[in-house]
Amino acid sequence: MESTEGFLRGATKLNAYDGTRQEPIVPTRLFTDANSEEEWRNAGFYSILSGQNAQASLLYRMLALGKTHQFKDNSKLPEELDISIRRENQCPTVDTISEYEKSYPLTGMPFAVSGLTDDEFSTISGWLYQGAKVSEDQVELNKNEISSIEEWESYLNQTSNQRKLVSRWLYEHLFLAHLYFDDKQDNTHFFELVRSYSPPGEPISIVKTRLPNSEPEHPIYYRLRLVKGITVHKRHITLLFDDKLKKHIEKLFFTDKWDVDILPGYDYEARANPFVTFSAIPAKARYQFLLDHAEYFTRTFIRGPVCRGQIATDVIRDQFWVMYQDPANDLFITDPKYRKKVEPLLGLPGQDDNLTETKENWDKYKDKRNAYLSLRDHHYQDAPLNWTSTKAIWDGGGNNTNAFLTVFRHFDNASVVRGMVGQVPQTLWWMDFPLFERTYYELVVNFDLFGNVAHQLQTRLYFDLIRNGAEHNFLRLLPRDKRKSVLNDWYRGMGVVKTYFTYAPLDIDIRTEETFSSDDIKNELANRLLTQFSQVNAAGNDPINRCQNQHCFRVSQTDWKQKADSRLSRLTNSSFQEKSGLQFLPELTFIRVKHGDERTVYSLIRNRYHSNVAFLFGESLRYKPEKDSLTVYPGIAGSYPNFIFDIETDELEVFEKSLMEAKSEEAFDALVENWGVRRTHPKFWQIFHDFTQWQREQKPIDAGVFDANRYENL
Template structure:
């Protein structure tokens, strides 16, 4: 089940009773006490919203743009439009909190409806939020029942519209399909509304936005560096800003504080006044300064990418960009749209090696920004990604765009802004897609010819793959698609994937430009389709660059296999004619190649390795165990149930979870968390087909200790002594009502009275063990029925 776009029907503030009108109290409704004025927003109200609402209502994916992570989000209110809605055809006006407007009145002028402001004498019942709390109609759906996802009037914003909507849709409830909050939590919200819904005062806001003492020097040093006005610093700062603006910034100081890097009209030391441009390379229209603004709003974790600027990062940037001699005398470059959108033109003077090494230093957050951001949502480019693939990088020493930088400028016209595709309804004519795709692959062909000439007598060996330079480097990354979201992880996770990517500098730069710097979630369907088509071509280019390392005789066959037997001429794919440099000992060159890299090539200090899901050549799935005492036993048993003949993961219907979290109770070291990740098999994912070619019989599954991603479809709870029965159920699953009933014993459906207790347990563990991921576990993909 997903969060539905129906104003605050997902707010998380459920009401267990009903009323007939303002002020009437029905059974189960909590009356407002005389202590209403004592309700404090920061200590009493926001914690409830953060625990129960932010899981759906935050960021670009918030239904009706209702963001409940801060009082500023409540003041913004609701919009008739949800940003990440694949059905939306026209572009909409940007509505970024604390950027595009700063007051409730400013948001109302932009078409947002207030949800907490109403007639004072009417109290809580005079607000839209109050109506949802006090006018819930008779016959509301029971917990666990999913509401319709395609209501024609999904975001009713006026008081009259809301009453009419609720009367016409009695099956809707808050949150849909999940239990209500407690009576005490409901009382707090209603009392706060009745008292006027006051937010934090100036002093409280100052405390929320204050920079901790331990971060002051880092913020000061970075702002000093980024705002120096000599051309070399100006262009370096511009490059860095355009590549980290979408991330949350950490200085790794132990404060836990996160920041956003923005362009401000005001200098350091003054209150930040954002320059409200839509894209990072849009013309700021006058003097501006780079500033760090502390983030205090709570948000979902699935789209939270953290970029570390602490430690030696500032020195590293100085060594990469400032110390070397540039290709041209440093000079400022303007913001003319024709050039600003093309990073190869804008930053031509900066040595490509400096740019590429900066991206490699930060490969994990850079690719997380690409594949975990709004462009990789179900509304945009997600459908052109396989469910699991590994990413490697060409070493800068062998990247011809680094060694021969003039090549990039020779083909700069091929790398600028791509024109849009014109959709008809929710689809685009195939001839329009083919034309867009041809434009994308032109550069790939030119690049391939250059490599064919330059390395004609050498071919490519293992040494041409980047091995990493520091322990924190990530020379091998795993991208996992979870149906409606995706996640990126260091190392080779899961068994051997169908496809692998090798990225060089121009390819990595274009992926980032397509998916992040040049992508606006507020854009039209034409722009979304243009990003999807370009990403389709870039994916194919990355795959063929990997194939360049394999024997010539296997390249075309491998590519055809990856694309479900498509005619390569139709695909416009052109495998390289480079000779094979590596002498493979087996017929499985893909496996042999990556195993050599992991065991012998990647820098040992990086810790790159396969995880327990990977089966070496000839290795078999582990055996079942009679009992499970620790997490290693648990993982062995679950992985035994992942053998290909298992029918549980190949059912191929809507009961399957792409991502699930399993709580194992009672192991030797306490309760444990295991992530179930389903790798759905796509015969191909190219836009040329315009539909997903799923092949459930070839699905695979991975089991991982801890948390993968942040948007599960379901939670499961299993006692350790019941694991043999649970594992056997997975291993020998049959699609029958009896099997479903047995599985339901372990599955936590939305109607389960324990739901919030279990969610809170997972959330606490996520905060403790989730690594760099911060925020609330996302419930936007929580579904029923289960697998």
Template structure:
């Protein structure tokens, strides 16, 4: 028997060796004409691929928002790595390398379009993954939003191994496959060599458009004037605008970025690739230039800033025409000094700097919220899910009235970023900068108590003057992303902030100008922990307006369940100065903000309470309307179902679905209604780096409904016909976590694997662009968690 078994074994091995590979090269239909990248390929990539493959969080660093990103290819190195012990070299597209060859040779990127097959066959990574999705369009396993190294095969051998283990992970990952026409276009283009735009076509896309050129040139002249006053002004503007998508007030929808270049106009831009905006550009002369943005716009990074004639006039009047505190002189680029704006820009009056931040408060705060630091749950659990921000009026900001307050506290106002991107291991959890911030907080409190012996009143809050001023802002956290909006959206939040100049500037330099996504875990941990201290300072500034006897109680209510160690780091001491406000109610937190919004803000700002979500004291939630014919009917319905702690809110929150977009299809001839549903989770505190779950209180979770698009990362899309509105809102109001209610809910939802997903997504995207033609960009689908019926629904017969 042994010889027979041996022979059978050999035969089986031989048959296995001759068996075809599970994922052979893909056969591609021959095209008799050249496929055009710009007209045919790029629109497909934009609609179906860029929605996940853009920015730093693109899986495998594969950025498909520009041909240069596709040509660069993929990498096994993740940008966001919470365990990285040593900083890595940055890999910023258009900045850190000049060609695909350099990306491949110096940075380890590899092609996703190259094929080792020949003839009509192709085994490139891109086409193989697209074909795998067509073979198996539905995911058999659980959708995982965080991709690991297995999703980055560098060649066909690794790809075969990957798809053998995960055959349902073709692209688009977790979504329906491309249509036959889309797939054919891409596969034929790849087979033809994946050629991009021609040199003339590319040059045309990089040139400024004619309506912009006059203002662009005027700004470049201003920014490059050689005298010390203009040079330091330009440096300040650059450090605050380097993330901006700049427009010059023309309606063409063309945007630019402000860069430092080795070349002056009219020569092509040669960018100086410093890691941070305040890093030394080198000894050679450099020039501030505007480089046209050619990548597809994605909303999460599309932060618009307008440089029109009005802005230029304001900058000249405030920075240039205002006398400075010292004879203007050029500042060097020492590492620590450059990271501290209170040192670098001490000669520019703080009132000028703060005025610039206030004039552009919405943009500046947006860089905190949508900049590269704000990705991931650990980075964002330093803030509450919903809070309002206001600003101290310059006339009452003592750092402006007494410049020595900043000079004497330069060290205490330093931020962790001054140590660079590589914190040594023994300082991963250093308290140095937290202790400095606490020392400044004490000094500030003592000084304010000394000067404002009668306390601060409503006059001390900046109220804005122009229509585009944003004296009040709403911040929403959407679990692992966030958004900022002008005005006071939602119901009265748990916490409110008041930001003064020193706090405004420190948050910017800690979270934006100085933060390095490529830095090590020590750098990122210290910035995260330092932000805890700055958050407390902003909240404390608001509490200082409250009656003396409620200040400590309010802080404790906002920061429950702290241990002694954390309490020490979050140090709070009620201000010794009294309140200048005589409160009429026993709810001063509410009374203050209601009086401010109702009676103090100028009408020009257009800010008022949210009629849909804000409830005055004692105001009850209404019942559902009898019919759904008008906008007011829907407002009543929303107000009926947003009561905190309902089962629907708890259930959706548990699925990490904090943000949904809803479309109500109206009768023909009427415009469909669209709104966002934002779930705000209640945190007893946000002071701990880990174990956020233990700080949640689902009974206080709340929903907000906004007749607009909120955020950049929808977790869920829902659709209903207008005649289904009664059933929809009845389901929300009476929701229970049962199979029947889950079935009713999923009737309206568009899951990731729904064949209609792309049709639904395209509608929401198109509507967003119509509503916000300047600020819109592609939504990101990396956080679209809504896959299938939960809790064993299939087994329950749903």
């Protein structure tokens, strides 16, 4: 429904997101795996438009079903109507739609939300009666965009071995990006970097491999293709692709002299170990490029296709800060002999998806990882570097706010924002180049959405090791005799078992260069980071969530927004132990605060507390709701709002007090009746899309349509 081509393609009974299938399925990527309706029909897709007549089409029947069974305005949906993403979906055809209508009368379109008005239903019905003609989206590029495409395609398709290798590395790192050429231009178009069998100047002949590093059948060219359809926020991960970036690439990758006699191939080993594949490219250039765009790369694996569903996301905490090791203090960058020694040990599992060999493959890569960490500890112990100090943390060159990020988990999805947002989290990650690049390749480049359970299981398990490695790096900044107690706090219960049998041993040998004056060492160090790196902390002092005085608001905002900040700030200082209405809040709530003709928005993020995040299953057994916390983010965080509150500024105080005093479900229901926007609200779509409109006004490049698929029935 996001594009003309998808609309015409129709429906399929295949489930792309299936983590239990024993065999991989044929990919069904729009704009890639087929190019015409006929090809999609041959691939098993069927039309939602055609039938004996307009009223027989699937689209009409589903809309008519929704129109027949409309819900009372702003009422709760019936309990028997399952709206979760884990529901058992049905996929009727023209032949089975009558039976479907009888069995599932409440599941018409739009599904489980405010229905179409009479005028809207009449418009679509009339269009269907007239033959449902759909014209392809015609987009006219401006001269700037055409020129930029030509320049970039020329730049990326230079013929020397060094240029070819760098272009391949860039493609594998940017294939998921929505690229744009000018951040000062209205109506910006976005483009994606693709591999094509046809050269620049000719129509793109897309390379249809499963993964971006799978072997093509013929020589390839790197091309820029327009991103079609509606901009959907969950997949909209942007990167500025301008002349400044081109000059930066030139300086990073080609200032130092280096050679490559034979270009690497695309075999098993080349895909599994990018450190060996791209070893000819200066390591400092590769790492610096990741650092300069850390938010983009972190978003690709936190918001990308891999991070969908509870089992995919329960490997991470609900809120944590991410920082990066300075290249000058990373031995992989500074010591060529060490780098050569450890590169073969940095391969990644998941390439071999043979079910019967899953444990054998996993053990092989886990043993390599452990051997690497043993070598790493040994070399760092003797390293002439002041690396166990906050001076070894990348400072963004003094001005790059990619240096510190905050990740939020929203149960079955996650999001990334710049800066150290919220109260000091339970855990912090400190990523070096091997950790950062392995995370990207394991979860983005080498992740096959259409793969089988063996592939997806190995991917998920390795991310568990990545997280633990980033946590261990941070612990090295703490006193040696205090590290174990902090680690035990992160891995309570059965999590302690994994610290002995699966994770690397905790380093208690290398001494930290940091000094401490209190027993609360983790918070003391976190507050030191906030002070030392304030210049590159995009969240600033975050007065809403870390209010140190009476001014719990952003001083740069107008008076009414400051009052809104201050009022919502009270929620962040409240304990979930107090059994307030906070206990009924979902993971991600959007709030629209209106002041006359103006409005602003906030994201209320519920950070659920777990005794550990070390296991695939049994999350509910590790959940400690009384330790939950709340982060109020001024703006948009996340792509899947679970609920919306719509509040006038003069009612904000009453709302906040009502929420804190709502100690029963009945009291919370009354609050929802007053300010909540339920799925059945008569203005649901206008309010829902106004958050996209607000983002277009504030951050037009990042704006996109939000996904209502996880909107709850409060």
